[in-house]
Every structure is written in C-alpha cells, then in structure tokens.
Amino acid sequence: MKLASYHNGRRDGQLMLVSKDLTKAVAVPAIAKTMQQLLDAWDLLYPQLSELYEALNDGQMDNAIAFDETRCLSPLPRAYQWADGSAYVNHVELVRKARGAEMPESFWTDPLVYQGGSDSFIAPKADIEMASEEYGIDFESEIAIVTDDVAMGVSTENAAKHIKLLMLVNDVSLRNLIPGELGKGFGFFQSKPSSAFSPIAITPDELGDKWQDSKVHLPLVTHLNSELFGRPNAGVDMTFNFSQLVSHVAKTRPLGAGAIIGSGTISNYDRSAGSSCLAEKRMLEIIADGKASTPFMRFGDTVRIEMFDENGVSIFGSIDQKVVEYKA
Template sequence: MKIIRFSFGSKVQYGTLNGELVRGIHGDPFENFNITGDEFLLGEVDLLPPVQPSKIIAVGLNYKNHARELKMDIPDEPIIFIKPSTSLIGPNEKIIYPVMSKQVDYEAELGIVIKDKIRNVSKEEAAKHILGFTCANDVTARDLQKKDVQWTRAKSFDTFCPIGPCVETEIDPKNLSIELLLNGEVKQSSNTSNMIFDIYFLVSFISKIMTLFPGDVIITGTPPGVGSMQVGNVVEVKIEGIGTLKNTVASKV
C-alpha cells in the first residue's frame, strides 16, 4: 500500500495512492484506519511530505561502492547524524540554495518510516516497527561540510530533506534499485543490496541510542555518484517499488 499525505483545498489528510487514484483515509496510518469514500485524481491534490517526523536520523557512508569511490575504509559501526524536522519538504517543492554555500550536492537515499514508539529493539524485532519506506534526498552544502568539524550546518538548512512521494508499506527493502537523475540524466545508480549496514540493523542500532517515535524517518546513506546541483536544476530520486521524488533547485529570494 502506498500511503500519502496531501492537501485538497484547505484540508490536509492522509490517503492511499493507487496509480492516479487517491482515496482518503479516516484515522491514523500508524494505528488503525479506514479508507473513506473520498476519491480524488492525483492531479487534483497537492502532495505533502508523507509523514511529519519529530526527527530525521541520517546514516553516512553506507554503500560499499560509495566507500570504494571515496577510497575510504568500511566503517565498523554506522556513522549517524541528525537533520532537523525544519529541513523537510515534499514532492515538487523547491530546494532553496543557501546564500552562504557555493556547492550544494544531491544524495539519493532510501528512507525508513518508523511505525510506533520504540527503544532498544533487536534486529530481529525491527521489521514489525517499520511502517514502510520512502524516497529521500539528503541535500548537503558540501563546501560547508568540509569547512566545519561536524556536519550540522551543512545538512540542516531549510528544504534540505525532501521525502516522498509516498510511504510504501509492502516492499522488501533489501534488493531495490535506487537512482538519482539530474535534469533527466542518471547520476547515481545502485541497489540497496550494496548497503554496508542493512535496514533492520540500522533501526536496532539507532533505537539503542535514542527513542524513536511514529513518523520518525531514518535515511540510510547514498550510493556513489554524488554531485552538485545548480539553481534551476530538476532532481529526481527513483526507488524501485516506491516511485519518484521530484524537486527543483531555486535561489533564495
């Protein structure tokens, strides 16, 4: 099932997406819900970020071929950092190029959406605490990342975490193709089978550090081919079984 969050007129609600048909739901996708009789065409609604996380936890250097590309050692443990909820945007929203940066990069990533409040879960228990998966773009001010000792500034600008277009609840995340297209040209192309730390290990590892809440998002690292975006560029993250997350880069007004 593809779960979306959307607005129609002044009303914001969750729904399901099947092709071009949007059906409203009553209740909470993290608990029990019913599909209502409200139906819309996809072109009639505005897609929003599919969830509203309290926090976004990101994983660095989690693809074997990306580590080889950078000539870096495989890490012994996941490298994690936080992106604030204020960095979140949805499909078709604009990524704003910060005035203080001269190099803004794309990073296509698979996002995990947490289903319920968890703390200290095992790898074996992790699957039952996942609502589903989404596309994400870990936008990064690369020049500032290299300048700073830690990554908070480079990763945290408003609009630096597009996610969407949906949360897919019925896919196996271990073997999915993942691509990034810049102005229609493929720049990143890999498969989640190349991850160093798999989805369930990451959920367990992070839950042993911090409490995770329903709707929290873990973005799981990027494959090789990271590069820069310019104002006016169109960037698309495509993940097998989920769909395409499309955004445009815009200058700060």
C-alpha cells in the same frame, strides 16, 4: 498499502490512501486525518485502512479522485525524528580514499548516523531554495524507513517488525560547508538543510520479494537535468540493513512513532550503474584524473529521483526538484 499527504493549508497535510497504480486517491478522515495520527495508532488503524485499500484498488470507492503528485507534501511534512545513516560503506571508503584518509575498521561494524533537522521537509515537487551556489549544492538519492514506537535497546531481530513504511529521499547536502563544520568536531548542521521525500510512502509488502533482509532489492534511478545520472541497486553492497540501523539508533533512546531513518547515499562497488550523488562522481574523477570535473548543482539545475518495479511502473512517484536562488 500506499499513502500520501496532500497539501491542505495545514502543516501536516491530509492523509490520502493511494491506489497501487498511483491513479486514484481517497481521503480517510474517519480513520486518520494525518500520517502522524495513523502512525501513532498503527496497530489499531492499519487493519481498517487495509480494507479500504482493497476496495480502492477494486474500483469500489465512489469518492475516489484522480491522484495528483503535484498536490503532495512529503509523506511526513515534519517528524519527531530524522536520522540518516551511511549504510553503503563503500561510498564512505571512496570519499576518504579520494582525500588520502584511512578508514577506521570500526566503520564496517558500527554504523555512521547523523541526526538531521526534521521540523520542515521539502515537498517532492518543490524547489530547493539556496542563498548561494558557493555552498556546493548536491543531491543524495536514498531510501528511508518510518517506524512505529520502538523501545530503547531493541535487538536487530525485533527491529524489523517496527519498520512500517518506506520512502525515497533527496538528502540535500552543501558540500563546501561540510569540511568546516566537521572540523569543529560537533557534526553537521548548516551543511544539511531540509530534505525531501517521495510523494508516496509504502508498506514493505508492496515490494513483494524485492523486500528481503530489510533491504530494497531494486535500482534507485536519478536523473540530473533530464539525463540519467545513476541507477545503482539499493540491495547490493548495503553493509547495514534497515533493521540494523533501527537497532543502532535506538541503542540509548526509544524512538517515537513516525521516526524516519535513512540509508545514506545508494552506492555500488560496480560503478557502471553510476552514482546517487555528485560528491561520489567527483571523488571517482579525483582518483582517476587528480581533479574533479563535474560541478555541483547551480541555479536552474534539476534532479529527479524514482524507483520502478520490474514492469517499469513507478512505485513511490518521483522527487522532482529545481535548485533556485533563495530571496528572503
């Protein structure tokens, strides 16, 4: 199933059922008006939506309209929980190597996760507004899952059944603010502004055999200023899968329906596929040349993040954003 949230003048938008080929959409207010309402009663409402989804794809819904990505908010325009991991530990290892820091062995067995701000996400086609280029503006191309209600202490094996939706993410990072914040020993805050998610959220079954072991086995494609920046495979070199991340996050607390958990920057040991953030490319330059030559994003720069099936068809729609100067 594919779902979206259209902008309708309200904070949480209007839930839309979207056809598999992303050409048609229909509102389903009799079942659920918003994405959060659906997630709150997933077991009850999902079977009803499944029937309508089949009818939509078969061309049997007379009230269907043409799907328009530009009308989409992030699938959850705001959420009760947004926790982002760093499941590709080779990426962490690279960053630490570039600054001459040893990496603790525990990083390979205990996931890294930070709790991000979730009260306001950026729409997938909206500008990234920043007050200064000096912040070191970076994109991070990722995948995220959305859960239903998860009990505290859930096992990795049982966590898998709580993964209800998948999305793409641009986890915007302000690299020049990170060192000062981490130096305080209290984690990210100003250096992690609002993130953006793909126009479409999908149920895992939409991926067929590309969803295995709680991983997405497809490349995540990023373009910077219309030029290919990277297409690493999300199923390769993922140290912690999504079931492990859910179990880790729920170790000491329950998760409410609509909790979002991110994978962290997609990264492969084989660097020929490129990278999913500017920081990684800069680290490779430092290791090779002693200094970084790739700049962070400037006003006017654009980033596009998308994933395609084996036939070249977009699965989630695209995150397509421009960095612009924020003026209060």
